[in-house]
Amino acid sequence: MIGAARRFLRARRGAAAVEFALVSPMLLMLLFGVFEYGRYLWTVNALQQTVTQTARCMGLLNPYSASAYGCATGAAFDASKTRNYGEVLAGAYGITLADSNITLNAAAACGGLADFSQVQIIYVFNTYLPQIVPSMSAGYTINETACFPNQS
Numbered sequence: 001m002i003g004a005a006r007r008f009l010r011a012r013r014g015a016a017a018v019e020f021a022l023v024s025p026m027l028l029m030l031l032f033g034v035f036e037y038g039r040y041l042w043t044v045n046a047l048q049q050t051v052t053q054t055a056r057c058m059g060l061l062n063p064y065s066a067s068a069y070g071c072a073t074g075a076a077f078d079a080s081k082t083r084n085y086g087e088v089l090a091g092a093y094g095i096t097l098a099d100s101n102i103t104l105n106a107a108a109a110c111g112g113l114a115d116f117s118q119v120q121i122i123y124v125f126n127t128y129l130p131q132i133v134p135s136m137s138a139g140y141t142i143n144e145t146a147c148f149p150n151q152s
Contacts (some may be wrong), residue, residue: 018026023059032132044142051121052147054086055101057119058104059148077117079104097123110147120145 058077083102088099101121108118123142130137 002134032129035044036127036129036132040125040127040140043093043095043123044144046095047090047121047123047142047144048146050086050089050093050095051119051144052148053089054121055146055148057085058064058082058106058119059150077106078102082119086121087117090121094124097121097146106150108147113149115150116147117150118145118147 080099082104083099086102087097087099098103101123103120104120105118105120107114108116110116110118121142121144123144124139126139127137
C-alpha cells in the first residue's frame with residue numbers, strides 16, 4: 001500500500017497535460033484580449049481617417065469635388081451627399097455607419113479660427129468576446145472629430 005502511494009506521487013505521466021490545462025485558459029484570454037484591443041485600435045484609426053477625409057471633402061469646393069466625391073455642389077456642401085461619402089469611406093474599412101452617426105458643421109470654429117468644415121463621427125465599438133474583454137462588454141463609444149478650412 002505504501003509502495004503504491006510512493007509510485008503515484010513520483011509518477012510524472014500526464015504532468016504536461018495538467019500544466020497546459022491550468023495555463024491555457026489564461027494564455028487564450030490574453031491572446032484574444034490582445035486581438036480585441038488591436039481591433040479596437042484599428043477601428044479608431046479607420047474612423048479617424050474617415051472623419052478627416054470627409055471633412056476635407058466638405059471643405060473643398062471645386063467642380064471636381066461634386067463629381068468625384070459627391071460632397072460639394074457649387075459654393076456649398078450637400079449634407080446628405082457628404083454623409084453618404086463618410087458612410088462609403090467607413091464601409092471600405094468594414095464599419096457600418098448610419099446618418100445619425102455623422103454630425104456636420106459647415107461653419108465651425110476649430111483651434112480658435114473660424115470658417116472651418118467640421119465632421120464628427122460617434123460610433124459604438126462592440127467586442128466579439130465580451131466574456132474575455134469585460135471592460136468592453138457594454139460597448140465602447142468612439143468619438144472622432146476633424147476640421148478642414150473652407151475654401152472661399
